Amino acid sequence: MMYLGVTFAPEEMVAVTEEFAVADAKALEIFGSTGFAETAAYRVSEYLSGFPFMILFQGFGAFAFFLFGLAAVRSGIIARASAPIWKPARRFALPVGLLLSSAGGWLLVDSHGMTDPRMLLGLVLVTIGSPFSTFGYLGVIAKWAEGTPGPVTVFFARGGTSSLTAYLMQGLIFSLLFTAYGFGYFASLTAAQTIGVAFLTALFSVAFVSLWRVKFQRGPMEAILRNWTYLGARQFRTGDDDGAGRAQSDRYSVQTLEEAKAAYDFNNLQEFLDLYYQGMNVLRTEQDFHDMTFAYLKRAKEDNVVHVEMFFDPQAHTERGVAFGTVADGIISALKRGEEELGITSELIMSFLRHLSEEDGFALLEESAPWHDHFVGVGLDSSEVGHPPSKFQKLFARCRELGFKLCLHAGEEGPPEYVREALLDIGADRIDHGNRAMEDAALIAVLRDTQTPLTNCPLSNLSLCVLDDLRKSPVKRQLEEGLLVCVNSDDPAYFGGYIGQNYEAITEALDLSADQIVQLARNSFTGSFLSDADKSRHLSEIDRVRDS
Secondary structure, eight states, X not given: OEXXXXXXXXXXXXXXHHHXXXXXXXXXXXXXXXXXXXXXXXXXXXXXXXXXXXIIIIIHHHHHHHHHHHHHHHHSGGGOTTXXXXXXXXXXXXXXXXXXXXXXXXXXXXXXXXXXXXXXXXXXXXXXXXXXXXHHHHHHHHHHTTSOOOHHHHHHHHHHTTHHHXXXXXXXXXXXXXXXXXXXXXXXXXXXXXXXXXXXXXXXXXXXXXXXXXXXXXXXXXXXXXXXXXXXXXXXXXXXXXXXXXXXXXXXXXOSHHHHHHTTOOSSHHHHXXXXXXXXXXXXXXXXXXXXXXXXXXXXXXXXXXXXXXXXXXXXXXXXXXXXXXXXHHHHHHHHHHHHHHOOEEEEEEEEETTSOHHHHHHHHHHTGGGGGGEEEEEEESOOTTOOGGXXXXXXXXXXXXXXXXXXXXXXXXXXXXXXXXXXXIOOSEEEEOGGGGGOHHHHHHHHHHTOOEEEOXXXXXXXXXXXXXXXXXXXXXXXXXXXXXXXXXXXXHHTOOHHHHHHHHHHHHTOXXXXXXXXXXXXXXXXSSOHHHHHHHHXXXXXXXXX
């Protein structure tokens, strides 16, 4: 006897059928008449025995689909709705995947247990349909990412960010509906009724979590999991009597100077961010923020810096319980002291973390209102890939209305499309990094025509593996193309060099001429947010030094 290419002897089929029949009867007994403890024990044993089967039919496929989605995000193609790959994804792959998966799902729920060959056929159809569906869904996501999402999309997207809570809620609802200790509907619903219940349950759980997220930053399960795993979680701190503990994690727990130096050997932007967010756990009081800021200004003074336009990330601190005012007041007082004692003028730029939601950004904008007079502009930083500037289009439009300058990190690891969005859709006054804009001739022309400043950070690019060799830096080409590029230090304490060392490194790597070095210095003031009078004064000083 042959089924789906597998041959069984008649006696083998009888044995398998009898075994499945016993299993079906056992399941009906457990779910239909026992209490919670017996049902839970049965589910655990079934899960353990069926785990190899799940890996065979779902595990490898699910992991492959995860890698597929990750590749789409990491490459930036998910943010390009016009990419040729997405049209067949939406028009062909999605309908085929949904048809196969729906047919397979129907066979699964309409079969009479494991003795019914339709169950195996249903599993096969679902397995075949899954990659088509995944490809199609990515095409739909890319299309949705093209414009500003509507209120319904934004509402349900909140639920998607707390999928663990939604998933567990579905399990609780199904347990309540189908088990004997609940309403006991197990095996009493038709296939159509079961599919309807599953759909409504999924919709309800996501809607509930979305409503929860209107009030709270995370779903309840995500909040618990974050406390267990997030860098800087309480259980990773060793508390002193005064509570001034120090954050630790397996990756960054160091005992020697060599281990500390090794922790600064980054492979990409995310590894730096992991250390960056963990390291800031030692900043807790207003004095901490004052001391850190003034220490930077003193070091910058050694490199003859006369003006600083500094970013700060308040969300990274407020998320861990530090009040916004504690952060802002400490930094602002240090900047005032820097001007009084060191002669360094400054402007402050409040940055939004792009891995958080636009709603979180609006909340920060409202919370920071009493300090708005101290900020010249707002920025966008943190994990770039998968978080395009268009995600925050409404937020930056509001910031523009409030009179803020707009600075966006774009094109560091993200694709040229991110630079285009920042420049043309958001209307950025300055692009931070922007390396990958050099891959697009049309973007280069726009940057040249608009003279939008680009803040290149050579040692940061090298440290984060944006470049594997400083000789590949776009700075010289950007100068030759007539772009308004300048040299910056990014996060100098992490990347092995302050502004002077960045100038030295890029000059040596690209063999820059004296005129090109002067042009970089001039561009730093031309691209600043200083008044025209102050810009003119500083540019005249550069010319005086050059001619002396």
